[in-house]
Amino acid sequence: MSGRGSNMMALVEQARGYTVALVASDKPDAAGLAWAREHGLATFALSPKGIGKAAYEDALDAALRDAGVEVIALAGYMRLLSDAFVARWRGRIVNIHPSLLPLYKGLDTHARAIAAGDGHGGCSVHLVTEELDGGTVLGQARVAVQPGDTADTLAARVLVAEHALYPRILAEFVMTPLDHVRAVALQLPEAEERADGFFVAGERFAAVEGDVLRVRDDDGWADVALGGEVDWPAVEDRVARGWELVAPAGLLEAGGR
Known part of the structure; x- marks a missing residue:
C-alpha cells in the first residue's frame, strides 16, 4: 500500500523473489498511485469517507484477493487496520516502523530517540497484529545518532536504511x-x-x-x-x-x- 511513496517505490524497484500485484491507497490522489500506474502496476484507490471503515476494508479486502495478493506490505499506510481485517490476513501483513522496536512504538520516533540520548535510531520490519507496532520483528537496521541531529536529519538517514531493509526482509519473508x-x-x-x-x-x-x-x-x-x-x-x-x-x-x- 502506498502513502509514504518512497518506501513503496523501493519495494517495487528492488523486487526480488516477489511480484507486486497491487498498489492500494486510501487516498485516491496519492502521488504513489500515479507512479505505480506509470510503471504498469495495477492500483486500487478508495477513500473511506462517507462509506465507513467496515465497508472500506471489505472493498480493500476484495481488491487484494481479486489481484491474487498473498502478502500485504504496508508502506506509510497511516490508517489503523481493524482487528477484523488483521484477523483475515493474520501472519500475512508486514510493516516498516522507524524505530528499533520494541522502542518507540507510535509516532515521533526520531525525536523520542534523540531526547532519550540513544546512540542509535533505526527501523524495524515487523508482522502486523492487533497491537500497535507489536508484532514479531523480522529485521532491523541501526542508524547512528550524530551530534546535532534533529528529528528531521535522523529521519532522512533512517529512510535510506528503510529503502535497503524493507525489500530484503520482504523477500526473505515470502521466499522459500x-x-x-x-x-x-x-x-x-x-x-x-x-x-x-x-x-x-x-x-x-x-x-x-x-x-x-x-x-x-x-x-x-x-x-x-x-x-x-x-x-x-x-x-x-x-x-x-x-x-x-x-x-x-x-x-x-x-x-x-
Whole structure:
C-alpha cells in the first residue's frame, strides 16, 4: 500500500523473489498511485469517507484477493487496520516502523530517540497484529545518532536504511529456501535448474533438499541448514563458490564471486 511513496517505490524497484500485484491507497490522489500506474502496476484507490471503515476494508479486502495478493506490505499506510481485517490476513501483513522496536512504538520516533540520548535510531520490519507496532520483528537496521541531529536529519538517514531493509526482509519473508537459492544460482553464467539441482556445463553445483542446501565445496559436498535464522549473504557466497568449482575455465571470468 502506498502513502509514504518512497518506501513503496523501493519495494517495487528492488523486487526480488516477489511480484507486486497491487498498489492500494486510501487516498485516491496519492502521488504513489500515479507512479505505480506509470510503471504498469495495477492500483486500487478508495477513500473511506462517507462509506465507513467496515465497508472500506471489505472493498480493500476484495481488491487484494481479486489481484491474487498473498502478502500485504504496508508502506506509510497511516490508517489503523481493524482487528477484523488483521484477523483475515493474520501472519500475512508486514510493516516498516522507524524505530528499533520494541522502542518507540507510535509516532515521533526520531525525536523520542534523540531526547532519550540513544546512540542509535533505526527501523524495524515487523508482522502486523492487533497491537500497535507489536508484532514479531523480522529485521532491523541501526542508524547512528550524530551530534546535532534533529528529528528531521535522523529521519532522512533512517529512510535510506528503510529503502535497503524493507525489500530484503520482504523477500526473505515470502521466499522459500529453494526460491532463495534459485534467485542466486540462476544469475550465474549458464546455470540451469533441473529436477535434482542446479547445474553448469552438465555438472551439479547445488541442490535444495527440504531445509538443507547441498553445495559443492573444496572437499566435495557440504550441507548448509536453511531453517531458522539463515545468513543469506553467506549462503549466496557458498552457492557462487560451488558454481566456480565446477564451471569451465572459460566461464570463470564471467561470473561467480
